[in-house]
Amino acid sequence: MGFALHEAKTLAEATMLARDLGPDAMFIAGGTDLIIQINRRVNTPRDVIDLSRIAGLSGISHAGGVFRIGALTKHKTVETYPAFGFGTPYAGLREAARVVGGHQIRNQGTVGGNLANASPAADLIPPLLALDAELDLVGPSGTRTLPLNAFFLGPRRSVRAHDEIITEVRFRDLPPLSAIAFLKAGRRKAMEISIISVAARLTLEADGRCRDARIALGAAAPTPIRAREAEALLEGGVPDEGVVAMSARAALTSVSPIDDVRASSEYRRLLVAALVPRALKICIDRIKSARS
Amino acid sequence: MLDDADDKPCALSRRGFLGGASAAGAALPLVAEAATKPRTGRSVAAPDARAPAQVTLRVNGTDHPLSLDTRTTLLDALREKVGLTGSKKGCDHGQCGACTVHVDGKRVLSCLTLAVMVADKPVTTIEGLARPDGRLHPMQQAFIDRDAFQCGYCTPGQIMSAIACINEGHAKTHSDIREYMSGNLCRCAAYPNIVAAVKQARDVKEG
Ligand SMILES: Cc1cc2nc3c(=O)[nH]c(=O)nc-3n(C[C@H](O)[C@H](O)[C@H](O)COP(=O)(O)OP(=O)(O)OC[C@H]3O[C@@H](n4cnc5c(N)ncnc54)[C@H](O)[C@@H]3O)c2cc1C
Ligand code: FES
Numbered sequence: 001m002g003f004a005l006h007e008a009k010t011l012a013e014a015t016m017l018a019r020d021l022g023p024d025a026m027f028i029a030g031g032t033d034l035i036i037q038i039n040r041r042v043n044t045p046r047d048v049i050d051l052s053r054i055a056g057l058s059g060i061s062h063a064g065g066v067f068r069i070g071a072l073t074k075h076k077t078v079e080t081y082p083a084f085g086f087g088t089p090y091a092g093l094r095e096a097a098r099v100v101g102g103h104q105i106r107n108q109g110t111v112g113g114n115l116a117n118a119s120p121a122a123d124l125i126p127p128l129l130a131l132d133a134e135l136d137l138v139g140p141s142g143t144r145t146l147p148l149n150a151f152f153l154g155p156r157r158s159v160r161a162h163d164e165i166i167t168e169v170r171f172r173d174l175p176p177l178s179a180i181a182f183l184k185a186g187r188r189k190a191m192e193i194s195i196i197s198v199a200a201r202l203t204l205e206a207d208g209r210c211r212d213a214r215i216a217l218g219a220a221a222p223t224p225i226r227a228r229e230a231e232a233l234l235e236g237g238v239p240d241e242g243v244v245a246m247s248a249r250a251a252l253t254s255v256s257p258i259d260d261v262r263a264s265s266e267y268r269r270l271l272v273a274a275l276v277p278r279a280l281k282i283c284i285d286r287i288k289s290a291r292s
Numbered sequence: 293m294l295d296d297a298d299d300k301p302c303a304l305s306r307r308g309f310l311g312g313a314s315a316a317g318a319a320l321p322l323v324a325e326a327a328t329k330p331r332t333g334r335s336v337a338a339p340d341a342r343a344p345a346q347v348t349l350r351v352n353g354t355d356h357p358l359s360l361d362t363r364t365t366l367l368d369a370l371r372e373k374v375g376l377t378g379s380k381k382g383c384d385h386g387q388c389g390a391c392t393v394h395v396d397g398k399r400v401l402s403c404l405t406l407a408v409m410v411a412d413k414p415v416t417t418i419e420g421l422a423r424p425d426g427r428l429h430p431m432q433q434a435f436i437d438r439d440a441f442q443c444g445y446c447t448p449g450q451i452m453s454a455i456a457c458i459n460e461g462h463a464k465t466h467s468d469i470r471e472y473m474s475g476n477l478c479r480c481a482a483y484p485n486i487v488a489a490v491k492q493a494r495d496v497k498e499g
């Protein structure tokens with residue numbers, strides 16, 4: 001059976017509709033995930049609330065030392081946003097956005113949908129975790145803000161109530177001598193879900209010691225995760241090859257990857273061990289080349 | 293999968309019939325109404341779910357008023373209702389690019405687009421490229437000149453993507469073209485000739 005499609009013009013309309021229609025109603029943004037779920041009968045919503053025509057939820061802005069990405073922003077916009085370009089400290093975000101599906105998917109799929117899905121393999125989540133991003137959830141009774149890392153509960157499960165809409169995700173400017181890098185392993189390059197993804201972010205002191213480290217992993221556990229032991233090992237010391245190798249080993253203590261058709265758990269662990277040091281080295285190189 | 297009745301443009305569809313003979317003009321469930329009358333749960337919403345939506349698709353410059361099941365993808369609407377079968381269904385879940393069309397000038401996958409969500413937005417399909425006098429679009433001509441297909445099944449999607457690729461400014465180098473055409477698979481592996489065709493069309497446009 002079909003569903004009733006409700007076209008919301010404002011956030012308030014959308015949240016009220018969701019509240020009144022109950023948990024069988026679902027939001028749709030770009031539809032790249034939901035339409036497949038509906039076709040496969042994974043989801044059979046009675047009502048679908050179209051968010052795509054709500055004004056003011058799309059686009060990226062930068063003011064007051066904060067980057068804000070509206071929930072309806074397309075992956076393509078993130079990929080082509082100049083301040084996230086190669087040569088900027090935020091290049092890792094572009095690296096993630098440019099490997100989501102193919103170019104057509106990136107013209108359709110939204111950042112909000114990528115987060116709301118709460119897929120452990122969603123590509124934008126690790127770099128946003130590495131940037132200490134927070135997000136806003138707007139529901140019928142108001143707005144709440146939470147750190148992105150408190151959003152995920154399990155595969156496709158989050159703390160979002162059925163009538164809450166993600167409106168934006170935002171993060172502060174990185175301090176000087178910072179960089180973020182993102183690496184993704186899939187079975188092939190284009191249009192492929194990650195079997196492991198790694199986002200690393202380093203902030204160095206002028207003397208080369210590590211002030212702040214973030215390592216976030218996708219598809220390595222039931223939710224996207226931070227490898228906190230690995231981060232702690234890096235902080236305070238000089239991230240030379242030995243330390244980087246140690247932190248990669250430490251990252252393995254944080255993961256609990258699954259076996260599936262795409263990769264075995266063992267292979268995923270090997271990828272974590274290989275990609276964490278690579279991502280960290282890219283960060284170090286980027287910081288160095290920005291400095292010189 | 294389809295029956296002939298469904299192929300007729302604008303015909304009252306089976307699904308529409310099932311939904312009751314709702315005349316054109318019966319609109320989508322009204323948000324305004326829903327917002328002012330608090331509803332609880334599915335009881336009120338259920339009848340809406342069976343009602344076909346009345347939408348107008350603007351395809352290649354022509355308006356097509358249609359009565360559609362809300363689940364209908366743009367691809368199915370184009371092929372089964374509007375009667376434009378140029379856009380192909382390869383996978384029906386976003387992985388092959390055969391269904392690529394332009395919405396609002398951007399390339400999207402029509403199999404992952406709900407028709408009702410693009411009502412009133414300009415849609416361009418492969419059928420909308422040639423001039424009224426029959427002269428082919430430079431990209432269509434280039435695909436012929438460069439022999440950029442074998443079976444031809446992926447070709448409409450490749451051409452729609454290729455045009456977008458040039459419009460986006462991503463056809464400058466060989467590797468750019470390969471990267472920016474990577475959302476379109478070709479089972480016959482005509483890739484080298486496709487790249488050659490994109491280059492030819494690019495140079496025609498520039499030259
Ligand atoms: C072929 C293919 C390849 C893909 N490859 C990748 C990939 O490489 N990497 C990757 O990360 N993803 C990939 N995806 C998944 C998907 O395209 C992305 O996750 C995309 O960002 C989803 O956004 P959307 O707007 O299309 O979501 P939708 O399908 O519109 O919605 C997805 C879910 O999120 C909810 N939702 C959407 N927006 C909001 C909001 N603002 N607030 C609350 N809930 C909301 C919906 O109710 C639904 O449950 C792929 C999909 C396909 C079909
Ligand atoms: S049919 Fe749409 S991508 Fe394959």
Ligand code: FES
Nearest residue numbers: 442444478479480
């Ligand atoms: S020409 Fe046969 S699939 Fe491309």
